[in-house]
Structure formats: C-alpha cells, structure tokens
Amino acid sequence: MAKRGKRYANALSKIDRSNLYDASQALSLVCEVAEAKFDETVEAHVRLGVDSRHADQQVRGAVVLPNGTGKTKKVLVFAKGEKAKEAEAAGADFVGAEEMVQKIQGENWFDFDIVVATPDMMGVVGRLGRVLGPKGLMPNPKSGTVTFDVTKAVNEIKAGKVEYRLDKTNIIHVPIGKVSFGGEKLAQNFAVLMEAIIKAKPSAAKGQYLRSISVASSMGPGVKVNPARVTE
Structure with missing residues (x-):
C-alpha cells in the first residue's frame, strides 16, 4: 500500500x-x-x-x-424464435429463454455485463429480479434494454x-x-x-x-x- x-x-x-x-x-x-x-x-x-x-x-x-x-461488454439476450436468431446475428454473446433463467439460478452464472430482453420475455426475466436487480442488471425500457429491436440494442451496447x-x-x-x-x-x-x-x-x-x-x-x-x- x-x-x-x-x-x-x-x-x-x-x-x-x-x-x-x-x-x-x-x-x-x-x-x-x-x-x-x-x-x-x-x-x-x-x-x-x-x-x-x-x-x-x-x-x-x-x-x-x-x-x-474501451471495454467490450458481454451481452445476454432473452428472446425466442426469430428474435433469438436476430440477436445472435447482431453479435449477442448469449441468447436464450427459460434455460438461461435455470443457468443463472442453478449455477450462479453471471458471465455477462448487460441483459437485453424482448417485452414478451419480461415475465420470464422477472423471475430473476432478486438476483439481477441488486447487480443493476435488470432490463429496463428507459435504458433501451427492453425492446423488440434487439439488433439496435446489441449494436449500441457493443459500440459503447x-x-x-x-x-x-x-x-x-x-x-x-x-x-x-x-x-x-x-x-x-x-x-x-x-x-x-x-x-x-x-x-x-x-x-x-x-x-x-x-x-x-x-x-x-x-x-x-x-x-x-x-x-x-
């Protein structure tokens, strides 16, 4: 010291x-x-x-x-179907739905910096409120992390x-x-x-x-x- x-x-x-x-x-x-x-x-x-x-x-x-x-953030996107494919194409590091909830709850997995979710997935993501909330990781419409435009969300996060x-x-x-x-x-x-x-x-x-x-x-x-x- x-x-x-x-x-x-x-x-x-x-x-x-x-x-x-x-x-x-x-x-x-x-x-x-x-x-x-x-x-x-x-x-x-x-x-x-x-x-x-x-x-x-x-x-x-x-x-x-x-x-x-100066730091590349790892992005987790909660999405299904076409929106999941779109998130992957945009460069999201992790994409999934219920299985991601289980991984976070069961394995105490937090190898990501920011979470994005499509609005229809917020019921699923809400089950993680107690663990994501205190870490400041809960998706929020005001910060643009609850959106159907996952391509824009991922691109902006990766851009800084x-x-x-x-x-x-x-x-x-x-x-x-x-x-x-x-x-x-x-x-x-x-x-x-x-x-x-x-x-x-x-x-x-x-x-x-x-x-x-x-x-x-x-x-x-x-x-x-x-x-x-x-x-x-």
Missing part, C-alpha cells in the same frame, strides 16, 4: 483541489497523473440536486459514447453504450473511457454523457441541478469539473 500511497500523493500534488477545472483540462490532468501499470478506466461522478427517494425525481437513461468505453442512474446519495457514476484515450476523446465522451444527463432533468427538480462533478481514473484522485461551464 505504501507504494500506491506514494504514487497517489505524487498525483495529488499536481492537482489544485480548490480549483474547478474545465472538463477538457480536468480530463487531460486525469490522464497525466494516472500512474498504474494497466490502462485505467476513467469515470465521471455527477452529484445532482434531486432526491432519488421520489419517483418523479429519478434520473436514468443510456447514451452511446462516440469513442466507446453506457447506462446512467442515480445511486442512493443522488450521484451518477459512469465510465467514460480509458486513460489511453487521451484528454480529447475522453472530453468528447464526457460532453455527450453530460448532454444526456442535462436533458434527463426531471421537471420536479428544484434549484441547482448539477451540484458537483468530478472525474478520476480507477487508481487516481478526483479532479473537480466546473458545473457552470458544462452547461454552456
């Missing part, structure tokens, strides 16, 4: 903790201070002025990042689609790429994500919507982004 502590302190010394940076500056800085021996994931953390306990103040959706996430949703502390945590992308590509991804979050503002939200924003790599310290500059 001491080694990581020294690296972390070194990274921290390059960041002005009292400063609110422009997004492009902040993301370039994140790349500059990342010192891990692997290609770290870069995440955006957005605190919103809403109360997630109220249904009319939920913020949730999905967006395709122009430069992808990310979901965003509030946690219990009213913060959204979303991966926006890898350190190897560099500041410019990360800034493009960040801009698309923020545009989607701003568009998703609930009408019930009062006061300042974007409370605070920070970006950080997996092992690095957070860099604060100026919320006022994001909306310009």
Whole structure:
C-alpha cells in the first residue's frame, strides 16, 4: 500500500483541489497523473440536486459514447424464435429463454455485463429480479434494454453504450473511457454523457441541478469539473 500511497500523493500534488477545472483540462490532468501499470478506466461522478427517494425525481437513461468505453461488454439476450436468431446475428454473446433463467439460478452464472430482453420475455426475466436487480442488471425500457429491436440494442451496447442512474446519495457514476484515450476523446465522451444527463432533468427538480462533478481514473484522485461551464 505504501507504494500506491506514494504514487497517489505524487498525483495529488499536481492537482489544485480548490480549483474547478474545465472538463477538457480536468480530463487531460486525469490522464497525466494516472500512474498504474494497466490502462485505467476513467469515470465521471455527477452529484445532482434531486432526491432519488421520489419517483418523479429519478434520473436514468443510456447514451452511446462516440469513442466507446474501451471495454467490450458481454451481452445476454432473452428472446425466442426469430428474435433469438436476430440477436445472435447482431453479435449477442448469449441468447436464450427459460434455460438461461435455470443457468443463472442453478449455477450462479453471471458471465455477462448487460441483459437485453424482448417485452414478451419480461415475465420470464422477472423471475430473476432478486438476483439481477441488486447487480443493476435488470432490463429496463428507459435504458433501451427492453425492446423488440434487439439488433439496435446489441449494436449500441457493443459500440459503447453506457447506462446512467442515480445511486442512493443522488450521484451518477459512469465510465467514460480509458486513460489511453487521451484528454480529447475522453472530453468528447464526457460532453455527450453530460448532454444526456442535462436533458434527463426531471421537471420536479428544484434549484441547482448539477451540484458537483468530478472525474478520476480507477487508481487516481478526483479532479473537480466546473458545473457552470458544462452547461454552456
């Protein structure tokens, strides 16, 4: 831990903790201070002025990042007949119906990152609510994962689609790429994500919507982004 502590302190010394940076500056800085021996994931953390306990103040959706996430996601599709064939043709990693429910329940199998289901399969998928729900894997119409257009759903996920949703502390945590992308590509991804979050503002939200924003790599310290500059 001491080694990581020294690296972390070194990274921290390059960041002005009292400063609110422009997004492009902040993301370039994140790349500059990342010192891990692997290609770290870069995440955006957005605190919103809403109360997630109220249904009319939920913020949730999905967006395709122009430069992808740097990670290929494994997709499980619940579909039958022609829709199952369509999912396979689109490049889904796993396709099935009741037998997939049995595999997940019986073998504790979770070798997938995202679940898509056709609407007629939601009765079957609903039996997995207790195990998929807590992992954030339950298909949802708002994020485009409950749909008959399985080709579009699979293609978007493979192209770099990310979901965003509030946690219990009213913060959204979303991966926006890898350190190897560099500041410019990360800034493009960040801009698309923020545009989607701003568009998703609930009408019930009062006061300042974007409370605070920070970006950080997996092992690095957070860099604060100026919320006022994001909306310009």
